[in-house]
Amino acid sequence: MASENAVDRAPxxxxxxxxxxxxxxxxxxxxxxxxxxxxxxxxxxxxxxxWHASNGRSLPGRDDRDPWHVLVVEVMSQQTQIDRSLAAxxxxxxxxxxxxxxxxxxxxxVLRAWAGLGYNRRALALRAAAQAIxxxxxxxxxxxxxxxxxxxxxxxxxARAVAARAFGxxxxxxxxxxxxxxxxxxxxxxxxxxxxxxxxxxxxADGRPGTVADALMDLAAGICRARDPGCSACPVSAWCRWxxxxxxxxxxxxxxxxxxxxxxxxxxxxASGxASGxASRARARHxxxxxxxxxxxxxxxxxxxxxxRELRDAPPGAxxxxxxxxxxxxxxxxxxxxxxxxxxxxxxLDESGRARLAEA
Numbered sequence: 001m002a003s004e005n006a007v008d009r010a011p012x013x014x015x016x017x018x019x020x021x022x023x024x025x026x027x028x029x030x031x032x033x034x035x036x037x038x039x040x041x042x043x044x045x046x047x048x049x050x051w052h053a054s055n056g057r058s059l060p061g062r063d064d065r066d067p068w069h070v071l072v073v074e075v076m077s078q079q080t081q082i083d084r085s086l087a088a089x090x091x092x093x094x095x096x097x098x099x100x101x102x103x104x105x106x107x108x109x110v111l112r113a114w115a116g117l118g119y120n121r122r123a124l125a126l127r128a129a130a131q132a133i134x135x136x137x138x139x140x141x142x143x144x145x146x147x148x149x150x151x152x153x154x155x156x157x158x159a160r161a162v163a164a165r166a167f168g169x170x171x172x173x174x175x176x177x178x179x180x181x182x183x184x185x186x187x188x189x190x191x192x193x194x195x196x197x198x199x200x201x202x203x204x205a206d207g208r209p210g211t212v213a214d215a216l217m218d219l220a221a222g223i224c225r226a227r228d229p230g231c232s233a234c235p236v237s238a239w240c241r242w243x244x245x246x247x248x249x250x251x252x253x254x255x256x257x258x259x260x261x262x263x264x265x266x267x268x269x270x271a272s273g274x275a276s277g278x279a280s281r282a283r284a285r286h287x288x289x290x291x292x293x294x295x296x297x298x299x300x301x302x303x304x305x306x307x308x309r310e311l312r313d314a315p316p317g318a319x320x321x322x323x324x325x326x327x328x329x330x331x332x333x334x335x336x337x338x339x340x341x342x343x344x345x346x347x348x349l350d351e352s353g354r355a356r357l358a359e360a
Contacts, residue, residue: 051235052215067141102130108357125153143167165210172198177220187241
């Protein structure tokens with residue numbers, strides 16, 4: 001999840017011109033409206049793809065360009081690691097091989113198929129997207145950005161990812177990890193400028209914008225890390241203004257080792273190997289959240305998940321008594337939470353207050 005990243009919809013040349021900081025140093029990728037930019041981008045693309053062919057992550061299912069499979073993977077990976085998303089998508093697409101199959105499924109069936117992924121709103125949003133695809137697009141995932149971004153649960157980033165990976169559209173999906181890589185190449189974190197360079201690379205990708213996107217993701221995960229980047233092993237270091245400025249003695253960027261000033265996208269694309277990620281996992285093991293936050297078992301999010309797990313584990317269609325406390329949550333909090341889940345379409349209640357996953 002990650003939340004969706006805003007897309008600068010201004011023309012690429014105007015966005016780059018407005019953000020330009022001056023002439024590019026030798027070896028840098030120039031601003032996208034400079035005459036030599038396509039050649040620079042093609043050379044950088046070739047170096048990136050050559051590195052990726054030998055060093056890219058081996059993730060079963062990532063090369064599947066079926067539009068429905070790609071959409072399922074992208075929705076799952078909004079807030080789930082990509083390797084887990086790919087494995088889960090294979091099972092999910094077996095149960096629901098087409099948008100039309102998911103469109104007619106009950107919320108209960110979808111939530112059971114979503115088990116283990118968490119953030120269950122994504123499951124119902126994907127079902128709503130499947131219904132929209134069936135009703136508006138004849139059951140076929142649309143390939144244009146405007147139609148994709150109108151689907152429930154699909155924001156600008158996911159729309160670009162589907163368009164590039166499934167349809168070969170010359171657009172680049174830019175999350176915070178790709179933004180870090182391209183922001184360092186430019187030594188400029190301006191979103192419009194970074195997106196413009198990404199789209200330039202996509203246009204130079206010889207019909208493989210999805211592969212270029214995957215290569216950038218892998219580069220961000222393995223080499224161009226938020227902290228302690230491995231610049232000496234980076235295939236695009238020859239074009240990197242940020243590395244050139246460091247080598248020339250300019251020192252670290254004012255905002256730290258990443259010119260984007262952003263932390264890595266949480267767990268949705270790469271497993272955290274940073275000190276902060278380790279600390280977060282340690283807090284989680286001891287039931288504590290970030291400094292100042294409630295321990296997770298005391299949050300409503302925990303209670304929602306606990307109630308949905310109980311109902312998911314019940315026999316299909318069976319009503320369950322949900323009265324009584326859960327963990328540190330008293331019966332009143334449980335009743336309030338189950339009522340909220342009913343209003344949101346996750347569960348349904350009978351006259352006596354028993355609950356089950358929604359069957360309609």
